[in-house]
Amino acid sequence: MWDDCYEGKSLLSPASTSKLGLSISDVITDWLKSLPEELIPDILIRLPIKSLIRFTSVCKPWMSTIKDPTFVRNFSDQNATHLILLHVVQSEGYFNPEGTIQIIGFQEDSYSLLHDDTAVSEYCKVEFPIALNEELINPCFRVVGTCNGLVLLADDLGDYGYTFVLWNPSIRKYVTLPKPSVWFSTHGRYDASLGLGYDAISNDYKVVRLTTLFDQSDDCLTKAQVYSLGEGSWKMLLPVPVPQCFVSDSLVHVFVNGSLHWMAIQWTEIYMNYFILTFDVAGESFGERLLPKSFKLDEPLDLRLSVSGDRKSIALFVRCKRDSFLDVWVMKEYSEEKSWTKVVVLGPQGPERSLPMAFCFKRSGEVILELSHELVSLDVVSKGFKRLGISGGHICYVDSFEESLVLLDRDDAASY
Amino acid sequence: MSTPAENEASIKQESGPSGTVQDKPKKIVVRTGDGEVFELKEEVAMEMETIKTFFMEDNISYETVMPLTNVDSWELVKVIEYCSKYVELKNKENFHKELKAFQDEFVKSMSPKTLLSLSNVANYLEIKYFLDFICQAIADHIKSKDVEYVRELFGVENDFTEEEYEMAKTEAPWAHENLDKDLY
Numbered sequence: 001m002w003d004d005c006y007e008g009k010s011l012l013s014p015a016s017t018s019k020l021g022l023s024i025s026d027v028i029t030d031w032l033k034s035l036p037e038e039l040i041p042d043i044l045i046r047l048p049i050k051s052l053i054r055f056t057s058v059c060k061p062w063m064s065t066i067k068d069p070t071f072v073r074n075f076s077d078q079n080a081t082h083l084i085l086l087h088v089v090q091s092e093g094y095f096n097p098e099g100t101i102q103i104i105g106f107q108e109d110s111y112s113l114l115h116d117d118t119a120v121s122e123y124c125k126v127e128f129p130i131a132l133n134e135e136l137i138n139p140c141f142r143v144v145g146t147c148n149g150l151v152l153l154a155d156d157l158g159d160y161g162y163t164f165v166l167w168n169p170s171i172r173k174y175v176t177l178p179k180p181s182v183w184f185s186t187h188g189r190y191d192a193s194l195g196l197g198y199d200a201i202s203n204d205y206k207v208v209r210l211t212t213l214f215d216q217s218d219d220c221l222t223k224a225q226v227y228s229l230g231e232g233s234w235k236m237l238l239p240v241p242v243p244q245c246f247v248s249d250s251l252v253h254v255f256v257n258g259s260l261h262w263m264a265i266q267w268t269e270i271y272m273n274y275f276i277l278t279f280d281v282a283g284e285s286f287g288e289r290l291l292p293k294s295f296k297l298d299e300p301l302d303l304r305l306s307v308s309g310d311r312k313s314i315a316l317f318v319r320c321k322r323d324s325f326l327d328v329w330v331m332k333e334y335s336e337e338k339s340w341t342k343v344v345v346l347g348p349q350g351p352e353r354s355l356p357m358a359f360c361f362k363r364s365g366e367v368i369l370e371l372s373h374e375l376v377s378l379d380v381v382s383k384g385f386k387r388l389g390i391s392g393g394h395i396c397y398v399d400s401f402e403e404s405l406v407l408l409d410r411d412d413a414a415s416y
Numbered sequence: 417m418s419t420p421a422e423n424e425a426s427i428k429q430e431s432g433p434s435g436t437v438q439d440k441p442k443k444i445v446v447r448t449g450d451g452e453v454f455e456l457k458e459e460v461a462m463e464m465e466t467i468k469t470f471f472m473e474d475n476i477s478y479e480t481v482m483p484l485t486n487v488d489s490w491e492l493v494k495v496i497e498y499c500s501k502y503v504e505l506k507n508k509e510n511f512h513k514e515l516k517a518f519q520d521e522f523v524k525s526m527s528p529k530t531l532l533s534l535s536n537v538a539n540y541l542e543i544k545y546f547l548d549f550i551c552q553a554i555a556d557h558i559k560s561k562d563v564e565y566v567r568e569l570f571g572v573e574n575d576f577t578e579e580e581y582e583m584a585k586t587e588a589p590w591a592h593e594n595l596d597k598d599l600y
Contacts, residue, residue: 046555053591057584
C-alpha cells in the first residue's frame with residue numbers, strides 16, 4: 001500500500017484506511033507533513049477567476065487568503081491575459097456627434113470580451129446584471145471606462161441621469177454609487193464628464209465627476225466631485241481649484257500613470273485653448289499637459305484622447321469630418337512634453353470613401369478603428385488594415401480590459 | 417543513482433594516468449530523511465539554494481554529508497530528475513519547447529498528492545523554477561475540480577456551517593457549474 005504511494009499510483013482508498021482504523025483526513029494530513037501556509041497563495045494565484053471564486057468555499061483560511069487585498073493586487077499584477085471590452089447597441093438609429101451619443105429606437109445591447117492579440121477572437125460573452133436596468137432613465141448604460149477590471153457605468157446617454165455603477169464582470173459583482181450632489185434640479189443645466197482611476201497609495205478606486213454649469217452669469221464654472229470606493233461616498237473637491245476650463249469631450253477620459261486625463265478648453269478673457277486637464281488620483285490635485293500643437297477652436301475638429309499601446313502614455317486622435325482626415329498622435333515618452341509624434345495620417349477609406357473613427361490601441365501598437373460599420377485594426381507602421389470580423393450593431397465602447405478580483409472583499413457589493 | 421561501488425570505479429577512471437583528481441567532476445553528498453545517501457553532480461546540487469547556501473556560506477568542504485531531514489529519497493530522486501534535465505536544456509536553442517515536453521511527461525507520472533509533496537520539497541530546497549512549475553501543475557490540476565475534491569486533496573477541514581456554505585454557493589452559482597466529475 002505504501003509502495004503504491006511512492007510510485008505515484010492511486011492513493012489510499014476509503015476502504016483500506018478504515019481497515020487501518022484511521023480516518024482519511026488523519027492519513028492525508030500526516031502524509032503531507034503539513035503543506036506550509038505560504039505555498040497556498042502561490043498555488044491559488046495561478047488559478048482562473050471562476051476557480052478562485054468557487055474555492056472561497058473550501059474553508060475559512062482559503063476564503064480570507066483569496067479576499068485579501070494583497071492577494072487581489074498580486075492577482076492583477078501577474079495576470080497575463082490581455083483583453084478588450086466591447087459594448088454593442090442594436091437600435092434603429094445611433095448618432096455620435098461631438099460629445100454625445102443619441103440612440104433612437106433602442107432594441108438591445110450586449111457586452112463581450114475579446115482577446116487582445118492578432119486574431120482578436122472572442123474570449124467570452126459577458127452577462128450583464130439585468131436588475132440594474134430597472135433603474136435606467138436612458139435606453140441603456142454607457143461604459144465610461146475601466147480600471148483594473150472594474151467598469152464604470154453611467155446612465156447618462158441623453159437625459160440627465162444620476163445612476164452610476166462600479167461593476168466587475170469577471171466576478172459578477174457591482175456597487176451602485178450614491179447620487180452625487182450636483183444635478184439639474186439643484187444647479188440647472190450642466191455638462192458632466194467622468195473619470196475612473198486607481199489610487200495606488202491607499203489602494204482605492206475613485207470616480208471623478210466634473211460638472212460645468214451653464215446657467216452662470218460669470219465665466220464658466222466647473223465643479224469637481226470625487227467618489228471613493230473605500231469611503232463609499234462623494235465629496236466636493238474644495239478648496240482644490242479646477243483650472244478655469246470646461247471639458248470638451250465629455251465621453252472619453254484616460255487613466256495612465258496615476259492620473260486621469262480629459263480633453264478640455266481653457267478659457268480666459270483673451271483666448272480659448274485646447275489642453276489636457278489632468279487629475280492626480282492619489283494626491284487629488286489638478287494639472288495640465290500640452291497637446292502636440294495648437295488646435296484651432298473654430299475648426300470642426302474632434303479631439304479624442306486614448307491610452308498608448310504599452311499603457312504607459314497617452315495618444316490623441318484628431319478627426320475632421322469636413323476635411324476628411326484622421327491624424328493619430330502618440331506621446332512616445334510620457335514625461336517628455338516634446339515627445340508627441342504623429343504616427344499616422346488617414347484619409348477616406350474603402351469603396352464607400354468613409355473616414356474611419358478611432359477607438360483605442362491594441363497592446364501590439366495597432367489602432368482599432370471603426371470603418372463602414374465594422375471594426376478593423378490598423379498597423380501604423382505598414383499602414384495595413386485588418387478586418388476583425390466584428391460588425392452588426394452600433395459599437396458603443398471598445399477598449400482594453402483586464403480580469404481582476406476587485407470588489408470581491410466587499411460584502412455590500414451585489415452579486416448576480 | 418550510482419552505488420558507492422560504481423562511483424569509486426568512475427573516480428579511478430577519471431583521475432588519469434598521473435593519478436591526480438583535478439579533472440574529477442565535483443560531487444556533493446546528501447543524506448535524506450529516510451537514511452539514503454545520494455551523490456549529486458555539483459552543477460545540479462547548486463540549483464538548490466538550500467544546498468548552495470549550506471556549502472558556500474561557511475565554505476564547508478564537499479566531503480561533508482549534508483543532512484536533508486525533510487526530504488524523502490523518492491522525492492529527491494524526482495527533484496534530481498527535474499533539475500538535471502533543466503541544467504541540460506538550459507542553454508539549448510529549443511529550451512522552452514523541450515522543457516515543456518519534459519514537463520508534460522513529468523507531470524503525467526505523478527499523482528496529485530505526489531505533486532503536493534514535491535511542492536513542499538521544492539520550497540524547502542529553495543528551487544524557484546521547480547517550485548513555480550509544481551505550483552502551476554497543481555493549479556492546472558485543481559482548476560476544474562469541485563470544493564469537496566480540493567478539501568480532500570489538501571487535507572483541509574470544512575469549517576463553514578451548512579448555512580454559510582449554501583449561502584456562498586447561491587451567491588455565485590456560476591462558479592460551481594461545469595466541473596470535472598472525477599474524485600480522488
